[in-house]
Amino acid sequence: MRITSAAALLPLASAFVIFDAEVFNNLETSSRRVIEKGQNIVADVEESARNAIGKGHQVFEKTQNALDDALEKVVDGAKTTREDVYNRIHKAGCDVESWLEGSSFENSFVTISEDHPDHPDHPHHPPPHHPPPHDGPPHHGPPPHHGKPHHPPHHGKSNLTVYELISKSNYTTKLAKLIDEYPDLVEKLNGTKANFTIFAPIDSAFEKIPHHGDHKPSKEAIEKVLLYHISDSFYPAGRVLHSYTIPTLYEPSDPDLLGHKQRLTVRVTLKGPALNFYSRIVAVNIFGTNGVIHGIDSLLIPPPNVASIIDLLPGEFSTLELGLGKTGLFDKINSTEYEHSGGTFFAPSNFAFKKLGPKINAFLFSKYGQKYLKALLEYHIVVDKTLYTDAFYDAKDDKDAATRPPYYHLDLPTTLEGKSIAVDITRYGPFVSVRLNGFSRVTVHDGVASDGVIQVVSDVLIPPKKPGGGKDAEGFWQGEELSVEEFKERLQPFVDESMEL
Incomplete structure (x- = not known):
């Protein structure tokens, strides 16, 4: 509006015959200032427009990387366990120390410093043995770090499938690389036949796996592990916390041993919600078009007999x-x-x-x-x-x-x-x-x-x-x-x- 008003005055000013040179010089200087100011305003508008476009791209990128948004502040908290401990988990399929955590005849094997956010005395983590007086959500709320604003449910539903969210995230690159080796699984996780739930191990979870030289698990064994992280039922965070077991896509090869798809155990521990007693849920409710993703800090190994x-x-x-x-x-x-x-x-x-x-x-x-x-x-x-x-x-x-x-x-x-x-x-x-x-x-x-x-x-x-x-x-x-x-x-x-x- 200010540019338009200044431009309209210029023809009118040029129609007057002004004999006073000083006045003329002052008018000319003023006109140049008006024009220069107008040009500066145009430049500012153009810069603002470019910034707005840039921010638009950033918003779009954030939409694409919703999983990154949810994980960026929790990956540092997902500390690597001692290799000898996880060696037992990886080999046996369960953590012998955390298996009995919270039972009545054993206290906890977990030791947490009082200033740690996962300490049971933290205001968001009351002792887990106090049941709520109603059938509502647990008093301790979502998993650890839930007080930070980066966590869902603030995230809206992405326009990407659960597979696309994982493949585009900077924190699930190793999981995406494994899934890519199984075209049928990629197709399944890109499809709409089910609302999937994926418990996605972050990259640091793979660092816990002990090194066994050049020995690499067979492709069949890796596929079993991947299927054990996926359910074809929809389990957002609220439903996870109110479940005790969750069915997965993995079914033991001999149907006469189990006869149904293997399930995961959900447990509220001193460290927050965990799967199979040892794998902590570190991020929740990253929604895709065909399901939901929760981040976990340890791989889930199919259990032994x-x-x-x-x-x-x-x-x-x-x-x-x-x-x-x-x-x-x-x-x-x-x-x-x-x-x-x-x-x-x-x-x-x-x-x-x-x-x-x-x-x-x-x-x-x-x-x-x-x-x-x-x-x-x-x-x-x-x-x-x-x-x-x-x-x-x-x-x-x-x-x-x-x-x-x-x-x-x-x-x-x-x-x-x-x-x-x-x-x-x-x-x-x-x-x-x-x-x-x-x-x-x-x-x-x-x-x-x-x-x-x-x-x-x-x-x-x-x-x-x-x-x-x-x-x-x-x-x-x-x-x-x-x-x-x-x-x-x-x-x-x-x-x-x-x-x-």
């Missing part, structure tokens, strides 16, 4: 492993020869055995009590029925896993002939209570394995007196002290005719 996990935790399961070995059951559950499709192992800890008292333990592990020990352990094993906290697979039912309500009851038949375990599960928000036979409880739930699931129990499970077991059984053991004779009486009918695995 039940027997291997028990063997990896001697500090908690040495008594159980000894019993399984003495009765020949360890070799059976560690073998692929016996037919089964998934299963549930209720694993008593060393402390659970200790609660039986020294006399019963002495009897069980003597040559006279070996048959009783075998019958007792068979009462902890369920075959062909895999019970997760929030899903249940029955090998005799061709349907997918049944979704369970917040409260439900099941009677699970064990390998001890005619005896079942009564299971009552109650969920409230991210917390869960699993009761067995009305008394014992699950202290560590959903230990996923390649051939089933482990539910760690607080007490050794003793069969009820009334035949049949289940919710109508009588004489459930409620933790009272038993004599050796009373203990033998409960198991006497099964010492010679217990069901073979």
